[in-house]
Amino acid sequence: MQLEQYISDLLYRYDCVTVPEFGSFLTQRQSAEVHQSTNAFYPPKKQLSFNEQIQTNDGLLAHYIAEIEKIPFETALQNLSKRVKSLKSYLIEGETLSFENIGDLVLNSNGKIEFSPSYHLNYLTDAFGLSQFVSPAVTREVYKEEVETIEKVIPIAVTPEKRKSKSYLKYAAIAVVALGMAGFGFNNYVNNVDQHNQIAQEEANKQLESNIQEATFVISNPLPAITLNVNKQTGNYHVVAGAFRVEANSDKKVAQLQGKGFKARKIGENKYGLHQVAYASYTDRQDALQALNTIRKEHNKDAWLLIKKLD
Numbered sequence: 001m002q003l004e005q006y007i008s009d010l011l012y013r014y015d016c017v018t019v020p021e022f023g024s025f026l027t028q029r030q031s032a033e034v035h036q037s038t039n040a041f042y043p044p045k046k047q048l049s050f051n052e053q054i055q056t057n058d059g060l061l062a063h064y065i066a067e068i069e070k071i072p073f074e075t076a077l078q079n080l081s082k083r084v085k086s087l088k089s090y091l092i093e094g095e096t097l098s099f100e101n102i103g104d105l106v107l108n109s110n111g112k113i114e115f116s117p118s119y120h121l122n123y124l125t126d127a128f129g130l131s132q133f134v135s136p137a138v139t140r141e142v143y144k145e146e147v148e149t150i151e152k153v154i155p156i157a158v159t160p161e162k163r164k165s166k167s168y169l170k171y172a173a174i175a176v177v178a179l180g181m182a183g184f185g186f187n188n189y190v191n192n193v194d195q196h197n198q199i200a201q202e203e204a205n206k207q208l209e210s211n212i213q214e215a216t217f218v219i220s221n222p223l224p225a226i227t228l229n230v231n232k233q234t235g236n237y238h239v240v241a242g243a244f245r246v247e248a249n250s251d252k253k254v255a256q257l258q259g260k261g262f263k264a265r266k267i268g269e270n271k272y273g274l275h276q277v278a279y280a281s282y283t284d285r286q287d288a289l290q291a292l293n294t295i296r297k298e299h300n301k302d303a304w305l306l307i308k309k310l311d
Helices: 002-009 059-070 072-092 141-153 165-213 246-261 283-298
Strands: 014-021 023-030 033-035 040-044 046-052 097-099 103-107 112-119 237-245 263-268 275-282 304-309
Touching: 002 014, 002 059, 002 097, 014 033, 014 059, 046 103, 059 072, 059 304, 072 097, 072 103, 103 275, 112 246, 237 246, 237 283, 246 263, 275 283, 283 304
Parallel strands: none
Antiparallel strands: 014 023, 023 046, 033 040, 097 103, 103 112, 237 275, 237 304, 263 275
């Protein structure tokens, strides 16, 4: 069983992949960053971690193995359980488990599993094709300091010998007046532009209102209003009842489950073109797991948990 390959495949699509009776591999989105000393730019990515405390079987990994290997769900669970036992024995013997493109697992002195993530693969699909690169340092501030130094070394001064005539005062006064008039004219130009934009906006609004009024009509005998109370299902955790090749069968299943009191609904097609039906959807993972355990005990032992953001 290529367990690490199956886990790696699921990490692209899910934030949590649980290996029953072993632990869970978790991902958390990390923003792009810049290394200050090396000027290296790193794209956004999913940061990998491992939590030994989360061991409850949510059915995700076993169901994926069953689909890929074309075997029954129960057989996939048995094979997965055997592999977990062998992994634990390797750890107890002091060996390091190396999962390709995921990381290394080893037991510490306290008997707890320590995880060292691998950085060879970026599981964030939004960052596909992006790689790290190094950029030369920006030195604009250094150039500014050099200019300031030159200005201090070579000051500009007017010697008394060149001020025998006071005619320069006349030209200076003319320049000040010219600049003032130019500034006044520019301000008037800006004000005129703003006023023009405001008038044009008001005309556009009037035209829009006129078009809306012309398109309004009255129905002499309107139909009576009907009020429907619809409880929209939300959440990214879905307890799946089954998947059907024929959509009509999925509709029958939804009606059947709703008749039993479940908030059942269709949650779209999977990659094999099967129409999936869920008992209910949940926003909290723990609530979804509790519902899954209850449904397996009382209604359907083959129910499983799908973690997916629906459109």
